[in-house]
Amino acid sequence: MAVRKTIFITGGGSGIGRAIAVRFAREGWFIGLGDLNAAAMAETEKLLPGGYAYSHTFDVADRAAWGEALRIVARASGGRIDVLANNAGISLGGPLEEYEQDEIDRILDVNLKGVIYGAQAAYPWLKQTAPGSCLINTASAAALYGLANQSLYGACKAGVRSLTETLDAEWAPDGIKVRSLMPSFIDTPLLQNTPNRKRNALIRDAVVAAGLEFTPVEEVADAAWRAVTSDKVHHLVGKSARRMRFMARWAPGMLRRRSRLLAEAHERTRS
Numbered sequence: 386m387a388v389r390k391t392i393f394i395t396g397g398g399s400g401i402g403r404a405i406a407v408r409f410a411r412e413g414w415f416i417g418l419g420d421l422n423a424a425a426m427a428e429t430e431k432l433l434p435g436g437y438a439y440s441h442t443f444d445v446a447d448r449a450a451w452g453e454a455l456r457i458v459a460r461a462s463g464g465r466i467d468v469l470a471n472n473a474g475i476s477l478g479g480p481l482e483e484y485e486q487d488e489i490d491r492i493l494d495v496n497l498k499g500v501i502y503g504a505q506a507a508y509p510w511l512k513q514t515a516p517g518s519c520l521i522n523t524a525s526a527a528a529l530y531g532l533a534n535q536s537l538y539g540a541c542k543a544g545v546r547s548l549t550e551t552l553d554a555e556w557a558p559d560g561i562k563v564r565s566l567m568p569s570f571i572d573t574p575l576l577q578n579t580p581n582r583k584r585n586a587l588i589r590d591a592v593v594a595a596g597l598e599f600t601p602v603e604e605v606a607d608a609a610w611r612a613v614t615s616d617k618v619h620h621l622v623g624k625s626a627r628r629m630r631f632m633a634r635w636a637p638g639m640l641r642r643r644s645r646l647l648a649e650a651h652e653r654t655r656s
Contacts, residue, residue, distance in 0.1 A: 389437065390514075391462040393417035393455065395445050395503065396473035398425025401523060401568075404606035405470050407432055412610070417458035417466070419443055419473070445473045445499030446491075451506035459510060467514045468613060469507040471500045471545075472523040481536045489537060496541035504552060508561075516560030519613045522549050523605075526569040526626035530633045530640045546619065553618050564612035568605050569625035600625065 392409045396402035397418030406416045410433040418426045418440040426440035439461035443450040459466050477484065477492040500522055511518040525542040527535050546565055553563040600623030608620045621627050632640045 389413065389415050389463065390467040391415040391417060391458070391465050392468040392470060393419060393458050393466055393507075394470040394472055395419040395499075396523075397429055397440070398422045399429075401566075401602055401605050402470065402472045403429045403432070404602040405472065405609045406438070408603075408606035408610050409468075410434055410438070413437075414467075415439075415462040417441070417462060419445070419454055419458075445503060446494035448502045448506070451502050455506055455510055465514050466507065466510040467517065468519045468521060469503060469511065470521045470523070470609060471503045471507075472521075473499060474523060477537055478534045480534060484537065492537050492541060496538065497544045500545050501548065504548065504563075508556070511556075511561045512559050517562075518560070519562040519564060520549075520552065520556075521609055521612050522563070522565045524549065524565040524567045524619075526567050526621065526623075526629045528567060529626075529629050530637070532640075532643070533645060550618060562613070562615075563618070564615065565619050566605055566608055566612065566622060567619055567626055568600050568608075568622035569629065 392405070392414050394402045394405050394417065397406055397416075398420035399422075402418070402420070406418060406429050410416050413435065414437075416433055416438040418429055418438065419442075420426045420440070421442060421444060423440065423442045426442070430438045430440060439458055441454045441457050443454045445451070455466060474496045475492055477488055504520055504522075507520060511520060522545050524545040525538075527539040528542040528546040531539045531543075546567070549563050549565040556563055605622050608622045612620050621630055629640065632643075
């Protein structure tokens with residue numbers, strides 16, 4: 386009997402996590418889903434061909450919960466985890482001075498510390514299935530250059546990018562690949578939120594007002610599939626992300642103007 390490989394995906398109830406689950410399920414993988422929203426994970430499971438999936442409700446910001454989640458998913462899959470998609474994240478936007486302390490703490494806990502906890506907890510599992518195992522961290526094009534109203538989100542994603550590069554070097558002797566996904570704006574449920582408590586307009590409205598494009602979530606899932614076997618560390622997804630990388634290197638002045646345009650768009654959509 387062929388061995389069925391396993392991927393564990395955090396934030397698997399919607400958006401990028403759901404798309405990655407569908408993509409890997411099509412290839413015959415066992416899918417482990419982690420999320421705070423059990424109902425959303427159940428909806429993801431309905432979309433998966435083959436019926437080889439298991440959902441576990443937990444908070445990625447809880448280090449102890451990581452150990453339990455990985456053990457339970459590994460037991461359900463037959464004892465192995467080949468890939469961890471460190472994907473769970475939340476949004477926080479608007480001017481830095483508007484953020485409340487609990488908002489700051491939560492985005493750091495989920496978007497940065499949660500990724501670190503996941504990597505640390507998954508390491509022994511990935512080492513067991515190496516060579517060929519992989520840690521995939523969802524970063525963002527926001528890690529390439531700081532944009533207005535994304536101060537903490539961008540800082541977290543820049544940290545994820547740096548962590549990816551570090552672990553790629555540290556874990557190479559163990560045969561574990563470490564990769565990042567760096568999409569630009571993706572039209573996921575995260576954009577249907579307000580930037581912070583002091584604002585009423587949706588994040589998506591500001592993105593549209595700034596004239597920025599959305600990348601289909603399926604493109605991110607395809608990039609995740611390629612990342613498992615690729616030698617590239619960072620995988621930019623979508624035209625906007627690739628354009629941003631080019632400008633960050635060769636035309637930073639254009640990015641400064643784009644950042645100010647985004648700040649103006651946030652002000653126009655403020656209500």
